[in-house]
Every structure is written in structure tokens, then in C-alpha cells.
Amino acid sequence: MTEILHPTGRDIAHAAALLAAGELVAFGTETVYGLGADARNAQAVAKIYAAKGRPSFNPLICHYARAAAAFEHVVPNAMAEKLAAKFWPGPLTLVLPRAENCPVSLLAGAGLETLAVRVPAHPVALQLLQAFGGPVAAPSANRSGGISPTTAAHVLAGLGGKIAAVIDSGPCDVGLESTVLDLSGPTPTLLRPGGVSVEALEAVIGPVQMGAPITAGHTLASPGMLASHYAPNLPVRLNAATVAEDEALLAFGPPLPGAKFQIQLSEGKNLTEAAAKLFEALHELDAQAPKFGLARIAVMPIPNTGLGRAINDRLGRAAAPRDF
Numbered sequence: 001m002t003e004i005l006h007p008t009g010r011d012i013a014h015a016a017a018l019l020a021a022g023e024l025v026a027f028g029t030e031t032v033y034g035l036g037a038d039a040r041n042a043q044a045v046a047k048i049y050a051a052k053g054r055p056s057f058n059p060l061i062c063h064y065a066r067a068a069a070a071f072e073h074v075v076p077n078a079m080a081e082k083l084a085a086k087f088w089p090g091p092l093t094l095v096l097p098r099a100e101n102c103p104v105s106l107l108a109g110a111g112l113e114t115l116a117v118r119v120p121a122h123p124v125a126l127q128l129l130q131a132f133g134g135p136v137a138a139p140s141a142n143r144s145g146g147i148s149p150t151t152a153a154h155v156l157a158g159l160g161g162k163i164a165a166v167i168d169s170g171p172c173d174v175g176l177e178s179t180v181l182d183l184s185g186p187t188p189t190l191l192r193p194g195g196v197s198v199e200a201l202e203a204v205i206g207p208v209q210m211g212a213p214i215t216a217g218h219t220l221a222s223p224g225m226l227a228s229h230y231a232p233n234l235p236v237r238l239n240a241a242t243v244a245e246d247e248a249l250l251a252f253g254p255p256l257p258g259a260k261f262q263i264q265l266s267e268g269k270n271l272t273e274a275a276a277k278l279f280e281a282l283h284e285l286d287a288q289a290p291k292f293g294l295a296r297i298a299v300m301p302i303p304n305t306g307l308g309r310a311i312n313d314r315l316g317r318a319a320a321p322r323d324f
């Protein structure tokens, strides 16, 4: 059952407690309804992908109550400071390098070294973020491929029964998604047009370049994003039935024998647990490779159902020939 909450102090506190407990809460923003989870909790973030039925992991926007809180988790530059002062709270998302001790789970950023952050303008969203006191990862609150939801009824039609609660704060004003601007490279690049126009951005920071968004199927969006890791350095072999001398094992369920180094995604074959661990595991495998003389990652079979599809998509792209 999905609880329908209202924008009262008591319900907001309850919604914040649900987020803190690792549950999903949908809430209205000035753009569309977002499906929120504690961004620091990889298990909670995995539930977002599961509820949406996304066949791949794509990076999520992290929402904050204040710019100062957002800028503790990323490395802002002068343009980011100017744009935040002018457009936050509001429908502008900034992509910046993750701060060194950024507590946001790698899964929320789909393994990238950058993070998308925003301070929404809707009073109920802000109250929730304030009450929760941490970063909330929130894509639009619809099933994958569905229309972006601008009412609580839309959210329930798609996700009813799959999420803990929705805060009904009436219809969204903008109905457009946030503008996504990448400030992590040398030139500001528009990744998605939205509620703040390019002209308005350019009036503050000068010329903005049009860019290709990061989509499933792309390893790198543009040369400006070369620093972003979408794939591990080690090549990947899927559906492994045995492990060779020079291979690390990425286990799912009781591990195959003989690996010099292994990481378990989920001993009990739980796909949510495996999704939550995936990006940390890939980073760890890359880090350990020199020590153990590893040349490849052998991945045990993972069922292609539910979150397993997104996990296999991610690993499959890591297995595919590299274009860099």
C-alpha cells in the first residue's frame, strides 16, 4: 500500500522518517513529481530503479534544501556559484565533480565522477528536504517510458503499491523538467533543456554549448566528460561458469571456486542488494587489479529480470568493445 500524505507538519515529518528508513517517497516539485530516496543509501536508491522498472542505470539528480548543502557534496566553480545565487531554488540542475568525501552513493550517480545537484523551489519539497536533512535522489515519479507525472494521481497510477508514500501537494506549476547544465568541463554544456532557458543562463555566465545527454548505450557523452568513469578499467566476461588464474570474480550467489580475488554482489541472490553494491564493487576490482595481477573480471550469471536487467545492461556495456 502507498500512503497518501498531505503537506502538514506531521505528514512531512512522517515522510522524512520514511526516507531515513530507506523507503521511497514521491513529492511534488515545481517541475514534476519526483520519486525520492536517501541518496546516501545505495539500497534505497536501488529501490528507485526497481520501482521505475528502468532497464538501465542512469544518473539521478540529488536534491538539497540549500545551495550550501549541495556545494558540500560537489566542487562548485565560479559559474556554479553565480547560477545558484540567481536560479536556486528553481528548475536548474548543475552537474559538477563529486567532492572528495561525497557521501552520495555511487549508484545514485550511476558510477560517474560527477553529480547532478539542484535546490527545488516548491515549498513542500523544501520542507521535506529540510525535515530530512540530507540529499534526496529523485528522478521523475513515473514508470520507465511513462509520461512525467504532474499530479499525485499520475504518480499513483504508475507507482501505486510500489512506493511507501506520495505527498499530495497539488498539480506542479512548470510541468517541464529542470534544465540540466554540465559545469564539470571547460565549457558549460546544456545536457537537457528545461524550466530555465538557455538565454537566461547565458545572461549570467556567457555562452553555453549544446551537448548530448548521457544516455544508456553511451559510454562517454562528449570529450568534456572523459574524466567520467562509466566502465571499469578491467575488461569484463559475463555469464562465467569458471574462473581463470588471472580473473577476479564478481560473484552472485555461492561463489565459483578458484578466484584469487572476489567480491560478492549478493550471497542470497538478492537483486536490490546486488544493484546497491555494483558500482562500489567495480571500483574496488579496478583498485585491486594491480595487487593481484588481475587481467579481467569474470561475472557469474545474473537473471535478466527486474533490477537484473539494469545490472546486466551496465555489465554488458563494460563487456562491450571500448571506443576510447
Ligand code: AMP
Binding pocket: 058, 059, 060, 061, 095, 109, 112, 114, 115, 116, 138, 139, 140, 177, 178, 180, 182, 191, 192, 213, 214, 215
Ligand atoms: P530525471 O531525474 O528523470 O529528471 O533525469 C535526470 C537527468 O539528469 C538525465 O537527463 C540525466 O542524464 C541527467 N544527469 C544526472 N546526473 C548526471 C551527471 N552526473 N552527468 C550528466 N548528466 C546527468
Ligand code: MG
Binding pocket: 139, 140, 148
Ligand atoms: Mg524522467
